[in-house]
Structures are given as structure tokens and as C-alpha cells.
Amino acid sequence: QAQLVESGGGLVESGGSLRLSCTPSAGRTFENYERAWFRQAPGKERDFVASINWSDDETYYATSVKGRFTISRDSTKNTVYLQMDGLKPDDTAVYYCNANLGGTNFWGRGTQVTVSS
Numbered sequence: 137q138a139q140l141v142e143s144g145g146g147l148v149e150s151g152g153s154l155r156l157s158c159t160p161s162a163g164r165t166f167e168n169y170e171r172a173w174f175r176q177a178p179g180k181e182r183d184f185v186a187s188i189n190w191s192d193d194e195t196y197y198a199t200s201v202k203g204r205f206t207i208s209r210d211s212t213k214n215t216v217y218l219q220m221d222g223l224k225p226d227d228t229a230v231y232y233c234n235a236n237l238g239g240t241n242f243w244g245r246g247t248q249v250t251v252s253s
Contacts (some may be wrong), residue, residue: 138245139164141231145247146189148223154249156218158233164214166235166242171216172211175229175249182232186218200226223251 142157156173160166172187186197186207195207204222209215216233230246 137161138242139242142190142231142233142244142247143229145231147248147250147252150224150251150253151167152223152251153219153221154222154223156231156233156247156249157218158218158244160214160235166237169235169237169242171207172234172236173207173216173218174232174234175227176232176246177229180229185231186220187234188216220249225251225253227251 139161141159141161142156144154146154148154168190170189171189173185173186174182176182184198185201186205188195188207188209195229197205206219208217228249230248232246233244235242
């Protein structure tokens with residue numbers, strides 16, 4: 137059973153926007169965990185996209201998405217968001233939510249993002 141649940145994926149034209157959400161499954165909070173988004177395109181490895189530190193909101197981005205994607209969180213809902221603007225066909229992938237604390241990782245099942253040219 138996935139510990140995290142992603143939503144918000146879909147089909148969008150090049151240049152469009154989507155906002156992904158990641159919420160813990162029932163009974164979990166993941167407070168104090170670093171939260172992140174990864175993505176995996178067909179035939180490729182799962183790659184880091186963005187992360188946010190739960191304690192100080194410090195964020196990190198992959199070079200390929202910097203300036204286009206924004207990761208944020210709502211601590212009242214233990215939810216993390218990924219605002220994706222200026223989407224490109226190369227952004228097409230399954231996007232996975234991650235929670236990490238001291239090397240212990242939890243994942244969601246992923247949400248498909250498809251960007252048409």
C-alpha cells in the first residue's frame with residue numbers, strides 16, 4: 137500500500153501548466169520528512185525533480201526544471217505541491233512523490249504527466 141498519494145497529472149499542450157499534489161495516506165503525516173518529486177520517463181531511470189526541507193522550506197531543483205517548476209508545502213495538510221509552468225514534451229513522465237528521513241524512503245504510485253508538442 138502506497139504511503140503517499142499523488143494527484144493532478146494529465147495531458148497538457150506544450151507551454152501549459154499543471155499542479156501536482158502529494159498527500160499522505162490515511163494515518164500518516166510525514167512531519168519533519170524531506171519531501172520531493174521524482175519523475176521517470178519511458179525507458180529511463182527515475183530522476184530527481186525538486187525537494188523541500190520541512191523545517192526551513194529550503195528548496196532544491198534539477199537544472200532542467202529550475203525557473204519553470206515550483207515546489208511548495210501546506211503544513212496544515214501535510215501536502216506538497218509541484219507547480220509546473222512552461223511545460224515541454226521532455227517533461228512527459230510519471231511523477232512520483234517521495235518522503236525521506238534519515239535514508240528511509242516512502243513513495244507514491246505516481247501520476248502521469250503528458251505534454252503534447
